[in-house]
Amino acid sequence: MPTPSLASLPIRRLTLRDLTACADLSEDRGWPREEHKWGLLLAAGKGYGIDDPGGGLVTACVVTEYGPRERPDLAAIGMVLVAERHARRGVGRRLMRHVVSAMGVTPLTLHATPFGRPLYEELGFKVTGRAEMLRGHFVPSGDRPEVATRAATAEDLPAILRLDEEAFGTDRTHIVTRLPAFADQLRVAEEGGRLIGYAAAWPNMDTQVVGPLIARDTATAKALIASLAAHTGRPLRTDIDVRHAELLDWAKEHGLASVACNAVMTYGITELPGDWSRRFAPVTVAAA
Numbered sequence: 001m002p003t004p005s006l007a008s009l010p011i012r013r014l015t016l017r018d019l020t021a022c023a024d025l026s027e028d029r030g031w032p033r034e035e036h037k038w039g040l041l042l043a044a045g046k047g048y049g050i051d052d053p054g055g056g057l058v059t060a061c062v063v064t065e066y067g068p069r070e071r072p073d074l075a076a077i078g079m080v081l082v083a084e085r086h087a088r089r090g091v092g093r094r095l096m097r098h099v100v101s102a103m104g105v106t107p108l109t110l111h112a113t114p115f116g117r118p119l120y121e122e123l124g125f126k127v128t129g130r131a132e133m134l135r136g137h138f139v140p141s142g143d144r145p146e147v148a149t150r151a152a153t154a155e156d157l158p159a160i161l162r163l164d165e166e167a168f169g170t171d172r173t174h175i176v177t178r179l180p181a182f183a184d185q186l187r188v189a190e191e192g193g194r195l196i197g198y199a200a201a202w203p204n205m206d207t208q209v210v211g212p213l214i215a216r217d218t219a220t221a222k223a224l225i226a227s228l229a230a231h232t233g234r235p236l237r238t239d240i241d242v243r244h245a246e247l248l249d250w251a252k253e254h255g256l257a258s259v260a261c262n263a264v265m266t267y268g269i270t271e272l273p274g275d276w277s278r279r280f281a282p283v284t285v286a287a288a
Contacts, residue, residue, distance in 0.1 A: 006050075006058065006091050011098050014047025014060060022047070025057045025081050032205045038062075040182050041079060041286055044174050048099055050091065058086050059095050063103065064287040066170045073170035074273060075103050077110040078286025096123055100267065107268040111239070111285035113260070120265050128271055129264035131239045131285065132248060135207065138229035138236050139255035147223035152186040152198065159195040160188065167214045169274025175283055176212075184208065187227050189220045199224040200283075201232060210238035213281035218246050221280045225251065238281045247280060264288075 014022065019042060023033040041047070045064035052058045061080040067073030077099060082092045100108065100123060111131060112120050121127075152160065157177070165171050179186050179200050185208075189197035197215030201208040210228055215221040221244070229236055236256060240248055241264075252258070262285065266272065272288075282288050 006086060006089055007094070009050045009053070009058060011048055011050055011095060014042060014049045014062075016042050018042065018047060018049065018057070018060075021057045022049075022060050022079070025060055025083060026079075028056075028083050029081055031081070034204060036182075036203060037284060037286065038079070040175075040178060041284075044178060045287070048095060048102075050095065052083065052086075056083065058083055059091050061095060061099060062286060063099060064175070065106070066168070066172045068171075072106045074269075075106045075108050076286070076288035077108060078284070078288070080110075080116065093119060093122075096120070100124075105268070107266065109264065109266045109269075109272060109288045111262045111282075111288065112265050113262055117263055117265070123267070125265040125267045126270070127263045128266045129276075130242045131262055131264055131282075132242050132258055133237070133239045133260040133262070133285075134248070134251050134256040135237045135259045136235055136256040138225070138251075140226060140230065141254065145223040145226060146219045147189050147191065147196070149187050149189045149223050149227040152180075152188045154180075156188055156195065156198075160198050163195055163198065164212070164214055167275050167278040169272065175287065179212075179283075185228055185231055187224060189215065189224055191216075196220055197224055197278075199228060199281075201228040201236070203234075204237065206234060207237040208232045208234045209284065210236055211281040212283045213238065213240075214278055215280055216278060218244065218250075221247050222250055226254075239285050240281050241276060241279065243276060244280055 049060035065072040183200035183202040
């Protein structure tokens with residue numbers, strides 16, 4: 001029986017049953033398997049992919065929608081991968097065109113590597129920002145934090161959701177309410193009994209990823225990162241909006257090093273909603 005052409009293979013929705021196949025695809029391209037992250041994205045978002053007749057997946061990606069279910073305010077595209085054996089044959093372009101079409105009038109965003117950026121520009125995405133990835137063992141300064149932090153409790157969730165929606169610009173309850181189970185740590189910053197920031201740290205291979213990081217100001221963001229670092233022996237990893245230059249400099253002074261810089265791209269909008277000055281790091285760049 002002849003092998004079907006890539007152009008004839010159907011694009012289908014992925015589910016949590018495809019988690020292992022998605023992790024295999026990551027590994028095939030030299031990425032970490034990241035099964036924990038794939039699990040969150042497939043549970044909270046919509047996966048799209050093409051099955052390989054020979055087994056596994058030809059390509060995959062995940063779309064995470066935010067705002068009202070019937071008319072989302074924003075959707076983030078991430079984990080766009082094509083198996084090495086099928087690379088440079090247009091299948092990634094075909095998948096992306098399908099996703100853009102499926103999302104209709106919903107504004108889109110993604111974080112693009114230098115390798116992927118030309119394809120996204122071809123599809124009409126524009127660069128509207130940049131995020132710098134940092135990694136390393138955090139070295140505490142010994143100074144007393146300017147802002148008080150503590151572990152979050154279940155009673156904090158309503159305030160966290162309000163704070164998050166103000167800064168992010170639309171509702172992402174379906175992500176935030178999964179953080180207590182997904183993350184190893186969820187901490188809040190307080191002033192006068194009022195929450196002024198929150199952050200999570202979740203396991204990803206040998207690191208703890210700091211995100212989301214929402215804070216009133218840079219001093220609050222620093223206190224949250226330092227408090228997360230104090231409760232783990234693993235290296236930290238995070239992606240910080242480059243407009244937060246003071247926080248980037250501080251993090252580098254405390255042991256974190258720059259490992260990559262990706263373009264933040266949008267489609268259908270000229271800038272992301274919300275208040276960027278309080279939005280320091282995403283949950284993951286795959287969910288913006």
